[in-house]
Amino acid sequence: MASLRRWLALFAVLAAAASTGSVSGRFVVEKNGVRVIRPEHIRGRHDAAIANFGVPHYGGTLLGVVMYPDKNTTACDAFDGTPFKFRSKRPVILLVDRGGDHPAWNAQQAGAAAVLVTDNTDEPLLTMDNPEESQASDYVDKISIPSAFINREFGETLKKALAKRTDQVVVKLDWRESMPHPDERVEYEFWTNSNDECGPRCDDQMSFVKNFRGHAQLLEKGGFTQFTPHYITWYCPEAFLLSKQCKSQCINRGRYCAPDPEQDFDAGYDGKDVVIENLRQLCVHRIANETGRPWVWWDFVTDYHVRCSMKDKKYSRDCAKDVLRSLGESIFITTSYSSVIRKSNLLKWFGLMHQGCLWTRSPNAWVILKLMSRMMS
Template sequence: MASGRRWLAVLCQIYAAVAAVAGMFVVEKSGIRVLRPDHIRGRHEGAIANFGVPNYGGTLKGVVVYPEKGRTGCLPFDGTRFKSRSGRPVVLLLDRGECYFALKAWNGQNAGAAAILITDNVDEPLLTMDTPAESKSDAYVEKIMIPSALINREFGLALKKALEKGSEEVVVSLDWRESMPHPDNRVEYEFWTNSNDECGRRCDEQMNFIRNFKGHAQILERGGFTQFTPHYITWFCPEVFLQSKQCKSQCINHGRYCTPDPEHDFSKGYDGKDVVIENLRQLCVHRVANESNRPWVWWDYVMDFHYRCSMKENKYSQDCAEDVIESLGMPLNKVKECMGDPEADVENPVLKKEQELQAGRGDRGDVTILPTLVINNIQYRGLLERTAVLKAICAGFKESTEPPVCLSGDIETNECLERNGGCWKDSRLNITACKDTFRGRICECPTVKGVQYQGDGYVSCKAWGPGRCAVGNGGCWSETREGQMFSACSDYDLSGCRCPFGFHGDGYKCEDIDECKSGLACQCDGCSCKNTWGGFDCKCKGNLLYIKGEDTCVATNASRFGWLLALLVLSCVFGAGIAGYIFYKYRLRSYMDSEIMAIMSQYMPLDNHNNEAEPLRPDSTI
């Protein structure tokens, strides 16, 4: 086992030497713009970490906080929840050193930070913060869901000096919109992977990603929105070792294409050459599927092979792989033809091209670790997780050209579920200004039932315009008592909230006016006043009737003669109406009958005209 590890180290050193000459490592960066205070306004760069979830295609505006204690972030912050005075998200500033970068981000996330900036402690070019060794990660790396970036020492010192003054908040905008290029309406992405399932956490990570992302990948590919290409890393064996047992067990085509032993032990299990052959087979499956216009079948093959031909179950074999190919309706003969002869002392065109592509080209750096995702020729940084990767791919489209899957709930980032994303929220009505998009969460006052809210989205949002009273009473006061409701909101008065008549207050809190005590009601002689909620009741003495508009009392009793006279007048009016109606109907009927008779006499013979017309004779002429 020890000899296997030494041999692996030799191969890695050889490849590293070749990569150093032929390729390069590229540090992917994001923009950081200081918005306040004015004296340090400007744009800076940060190196995107290889963990967490960078907000590709989006931005994050937050307030920088530098902790008073534990400034390296290597220890938990003992239940502390970092908050800003303005309610904006917190961008936690930490010092480099003493522990792993990822651990700093993990502790900062648990303390409420929305993003982490780690300031370098030496003057040097920016570098990519990577994950710790597998044995040191304690599984927290996969749980880091906030973005992190390394900033240079000079920029970090400027932020600290501004924070020391404390006169105003230091506000920055983290911008990932240019971190993911979008040259056209199609995203091209590559996934550098491995068919080996015995390499520990890395292998489990890539297989979990393939399993969870398969559905999205196939939807994007079928719709023509993306072009996906799988890749596999191989090494070569130095010529002086070609006849060694190690080289023969790990390489094919006479040492040209090699992969380390899966178990790192040459005395048991599978050999590295088994992995190389299966990697080649998976490359050819994709090529043949692509030629038949079914490139998405690669995802089915890889998942089926993983389930049916697991290395852990000793089923990792050629026969099992070929059964999977045939079950998917793939032409096995074409796959074999593409693979060629692994034992021949010749170049394999498929694997040769793979080795050429490992070296960096253009803006893309070398591919040196597995798994590696490359989107639009930029190496993806961050957690290899379904939602995070889909978000990054969607950021690769030009705005307004994104496919439907990018605009659906499948890309929900859940940023609004924790502390409401730092945005405004009306808990009473469950209305929030936080909106999750694939380009990141934004704080934007919402539109509810056709009513637009206005405000900054962070601290305040108020309903505005017609119909606002239908949604939470427009944020104004309202109250119901004994079935009677009063409101300070009016659709006709858009200037704000005003207490209704009978109440006083600022419109957000209204109290009943006691009209009886204030002398505003029942000023008439002999009136008694009783205050009610939102109004008052006045009563007059005896049988007098209170007239509210005139604030006076009038008599309600009348004489019997008056009632009889009124009844007689009404009877006469009623009788005259009936008589008029009968007379009118009779005269109208007589008039109509006479008119009809006159018309008929002009066009039709009547009974008293008996002279008949003489018929014409057959020989008569006209």
Template sequence: MASPSKFAAFLLSLMVAANCVYGRFVVEKNSITVVQPTDMTSKYDGAIGNFGVPEYGGSMTGFVVYPSKGTNGCDRFEGDKPFKSNSSIPNILLVDRGDCYFAMKVYNAQQAGVKAVLVADSIDEPLITMDSPEASMDADGRIEKIEIPSALIQRSFGETLKKALTDGKQVLLKLDWSESMPNPDGRVEYELWTNSNDECGRRCDEQMNFIKNFKGHAQILEKGGYTQFTPHYITWYCPRAFVQSGQCKSQCINNGRYCAPDPEQDFGDGYEGKDVVFENLRQLCVHRVAKEENRSWVWWDYVTDFHIRCSMKERKYSKTCAEDVLKSLNLSVHKVRECIGNPEADVENEVLKNEQDMQVGHGSRGDVTILPTLVINEIQYRGKLERTAVLKAICAGFKETTDPSICLSQDLETNECLENNGGCWRDVQANISACKDTFRGRVCECPVVQGVQYRGDGYTSCEAVGPGRCVVNNGGCWSKSKDGKTFSACSDSELTGCHCPAGFSGDGHKCEDIDECKEHTACQCNGCTCKNTWGGYNCKCGGGRLYMKDQDTCIERSSSKFSWFISILVLAVVVGAGIAGYVFYKYRLRSYMDSEIMAIMSQYMPLDNQSRNIEVHSEAAEPLRHSSSV
């Protein structure tokens, strides 16, 4: 019995083959003109490389150089930029096809200092598109660094150029991309074939990086009415012989009609292909619903936010996460659900059926068989899927003099935060927002306010952390003043979190007063009555007793008339004793002290009354002595 992985590969090959039997691939070309020598003047076609940066809408003139060794360009050329031009006219390097990937040749040529590369075919055949390898150690890190244009030329033209150079002639070429991008009217119509899967390696990373970086440009162009953008998603169908197999059921919806490969290429682990199809369908419906509301550009916000918030790598790739993103962008979940329909029903899905029809090439556009693919004005874009390169290509789709200002100026201002705060978190009361406008479009990133860092996902939550967090909008926590009292759920002693204070219950962002009396958590003592207050309670004891809150108990206190009489009597006695003591001190003790002091002092100095007594006695005695002598 075949292993699941072999069966999966077989099944996938069947689906691809079934879908592409009648397929058609269109090679996009640019014009190459020999300017000199004059005897060689002629015009040729070149197949634009599927990497690098083609100069859509422009042209380039340069001298052809051909290496003396290493003509296939598979090895790094010796020296420091050996083919760099010494004049104002750049050099165009001619190399031979074979022995290594096209991208490797162009990368080595770019390192050698040239401004464009022509690869001469090694056999006589119609032109093909030079593509980049799906996965290769040789290509890792190089594809993204290629910044120059390249083209494949036919073997005969290559031989003509090499012979002229061997003869010592100087060959000047003009590479012209001005006719590569049609401009039928004043509006550019473009479409991107992409995928919601973020586990498919370099291709997935490339397309998601492009969507995030190009979002700002796309929304300016769409809002101004300059462009019409349409997203598309590739699906396959399961051959009828395998519809009831476990593999088809896990990779397809609507009874095998719409399928996608297993993201992890493992049927027994992680997400399934039908999960990818279902999200692809949701993203198509997001664009449809947003377009009905005349704001089709919201698709770019949804896809970017879904990739960030609902990543497969973080195991968040789910319907619940997707609908949270819809709500944050003010998109109707109900309308999107209606558009999606029932993925379990054995019927055609209108939206996905249209996608399968669109995969087949029509007009000047070929089939879409690889992801990502960008189509501009019905021409499949060839080149690097990068913000500036794609903007140049889109701008080349406008008629001359009708280019919007974004094509002429690098000063971009999207102001996405003005509408619904960009779908990001916002504290309306404190006027704090996680929405930040950049030239790439808005990003949802928790801010720093007055030195306080906010942390969170930026979409649904941001929380102040660290010291001083309660200063800014009370740390985002609940706070309220009432009856002259203020309570807060933010504490400076805690670096994070909101906790309702004592007497309140809640999550810290909303706190409600606890009625301790109803919950019987207060005033448990016998004979107590409880009265609830905001943030607390009051207890009262019956029978005139006193309430002791710490012990939640009542104590007795006397209230009889006799006790009051005794208390007053005792108080009167105390007061009388105090008065008596004062009188005793003032009169008795003081007079005793005065007499003692006078007695002591009399021993050392005569007193006034004693002197007067002595004089009187002396005057009375004198006559007596006189009469006796007579």
């Protein structure tokens, strides 16, 4: 197990390094605007990456005064009392340095209305995610303030203005531009994974799917929403392409990978099994959407989780077919696994599938074509 952890750590480091080098694709980052109102000499608009925790004010704005703590600048530790609650007539937007484990929670507990985390290196904006430790679940769901990540240059500008102590630094956080289609239909994206052996995160995700399924289907059938599922994947570093690990966790020569579900390379299912099932579920959504019944995806994903779990050793293509048959959706079996292969516009079909569904660091439609063809063979 120790050697597995070391390999995974090295894999992550090399993947991160590669992502800043030759690979042109990057993870999608949802952004909101930050406009500096005061002081005059730094007025202007900047981008911020919306965090994967907290509650953004979608469609709204928040005007507040920026404060930077004299100590505990990463907000790694809890602040004494609520020092930011009554420091200003306006809401306090706390500026903290990157590196703390719980900045949003500690800022909220200290009375801040929002938190801006400034990067400590020059790089494109990243999406802040929840901490991995199990204790995080005790407070992550309780975070109610918006959180965002800003680049180092903007963060340093704010710090210098605050250091002068001659004028308040007032900014407006703007989430109105995060609403791309201001009409009567809501378009939303759901980031998911078919792996059901990744611990509390998988359990929470599946619990959400089960609980939201009925609501989502009613909204889709009424034309009030349009959703798109996305499945996260990454690639194997070139130095490891011939390794046992990459061969078991990836398909298409290391281009598409997922972590080992049990974190054991010698037992159980492999990461490539997850990649294939993810793509199969994308197939279901694509065809369901094209036939005007996108809500079928929710039925398939929910039933697949119940009937085809890894724990019961039924996580397979055959079980997926059984689920579709039980739902009365045999069209998906013939269309997605047989007749689609015979169509002449395969590349166009998979290209569309890539644009709308498969979220990856390496956006090449022809790779997806080969990937899916291999899967269906």
